[in-house]
Ligand SMILES: Nc1ncnc2c1ncn2[C@@H]1O[C@H](COP(=O)(O)OP(=O)(O)O)[C@@H](O)[C@H]1O
């Protein structure tokens with residue numbers, strides 16, 4: 079290998095080396111971090127919600143004239159929904175996973191606490207939400223009809239104690255390492271008057287209405303609890319689960335059932351869980367696409383820079399390439415010279431770029447709730463840039479190898 | 491060492507055909523110092539390029555050490571150039587970004603010598619041309635005569651049996667030219683065959699043998715009458 083003479087030559091062409099190396103360094107820093115962010119975002123958008131997403135939907139209605147007996151309407155709605163073909167479960171609820179609106183409450187584990195232990199998505203469901211969403215119970219029991227507390231319009235939430243089902247993530251957060259969470263107490267809010275909640279069951283996962291917050295690692299969007307409230311309302315939300323393949327028809331039927339001409343109701347939203355996920359992560363996907371496109375363009379620009387510089391050097395050195403050929407260089411020797419030269423220049427950029435990548439990572443990591451840039455991602459970026467560099471340099475290198483040996487004697 | 495029989499070279503562009511060499515016959519023996527003269531455009535460089543395997547020829551025969559070179563592939567030609575032939579150019583053709591040491595090193599690397607051997611050869615070659623002390627200098631820091639000496643060192647470092655020089659003194663003043671010529675004579679005295687194209691009748695005179703090329707054909711002046719020889723010289727001088 080001709081490392082030493084190539085290095086000497088590069089030392090005497092510092093400007094070109096600097097331009098390309100700087101471009102490579104910057105590209106590596108950006109590419110490695112973008113890879114990381116994109117992968118994180120995609121992983122997030124595909125993270126299981128704990129819900130049987132293919133077979134669930136929500137339907138909400140509003141009222142445009144006073145409702146006389148909301149509880150009776152709700153009971154009638156539920157009976158009707160359950161009677162629809164393919165519907166297996168239906169419940170009244172206050173919010174829906176990934177629907178991007180709902181309630182959070184703070185909970186504490188000790189009455190002497192000044193501050194809450196965590197904030198938690200507060201699902202109120204009159205019938206089994208475990209069934210209606212297809213959640214997986216991993217400990218204890220589901221909430222039972224006998225647990226249900228009815229709350230009339232205008233009434234405050236009841237005082238505890240009452241039973242709750244919580245997510246494993248909640249246990250991990252407030253009782254880290256706890257293997258026997260059933261029977262543990264939580265308090266709604268803080269202080270001596272905080273309502274007492276008794277954990278009766280744990281579900282593997284139930285994502286919050288927002289999924290993971292985009293602003294911090296702390297909130298992964300999986301800390302949720304279910305309370306057995308049947309809260310009277312003139313604009314109820316129902317969560318419905320169907321047999322596989324029956325959802326689309328059931329959604330139409332549900333809409334026809336709940337909103338009829340003259341029944342005083344308007345449709346709030348009728349959305350499948352699939353659509354809710356899509357809507358929730360649409361902007362993330364857009365960002366991923368945008369960042370991917372920008373990064374692709376950046377790589378193209380960098381490749382063009384490398385190609386341009388390599389071509390320039392080849393053109394400037396036509397004569398000496400002919401001389402090298404005259405002195406015995408094979409075509410392969412010439413190709414190898416230029417690929418090696420490119421490998422070195424790109425390598426200089428990569429070394430600087432690794433430092434830059436970590437610096438950039440340190441700047442954005444806390445903003446985006448990311449951890450330190452994993453070395454694997456950097457490795458991918460390094461390999462990618464080296465490969466792109468070699469590909470970009472290949473055409474000029476090959477052109478160089480085709481310069482006639484007679485150039486040594488013929489040209490001026 | 492070098493033998494061409496009925497060799498021809500035609501350059502074809504889309505407009506014209508140039509017969510740079512035709513019916514070209516020459517036999518250079520081991521250890522000879524041949525000066526090639528001839529008017530500009532007569533085919534001297536073409537001959538040298540073909541002799542040095544820098545260009546292919548169109549027709550005829552060319553043998554190096556009795557072996558025909560027609561049909562050799564590019565790699566084989568590169569290897570032959572590297573091992574058997576040394577080149578000296580009119581414009582020196584130093585690689586400007588490499589110091590003298592690295593310049594002389596170029597053909598040795600293609601030869602595949604290991605570092606210690608290369609170092610020994612480079613130092614020896616530079617000593618031979620009297621520039622061992624300037625090893626770390628760059629070509630731009632040297633005079634033309636010195637650069638041509640380095641070029642000679644570069645051509646000699648691999649111990650070629652044949653040295654081809656295309657107007658090696660063409661860019662030098664007469665004092666420097668004489669120095670280079672003396673160096674070439676010394677090298678020839680040590681056994682290296684030399685073929686040198688020159689415009690300078692005085693230098694040509696010093697070679698063992700003169701070959702005159704006119705219009706792509708050899709008129710070997712050793713075998714023509716002295717009168718014709720003088721006439722040919724006159725014609726050449728007029729062109730130069
Ligand atoms: N690459 C080429 N293409 C076309 N014609 C060429 C080429 N090289 C040389 N020639 C022509 O061949 C003839 C011989 O050229 P050359 O060998 O360079 O002459 P000399 O070295 O004696 O001056 C000239 O007419 C020249 O124009």
Ligand SMILES: [Mg+2]
Pocket residue numbers: 534535536
């Ligand atoms: Mg010439």
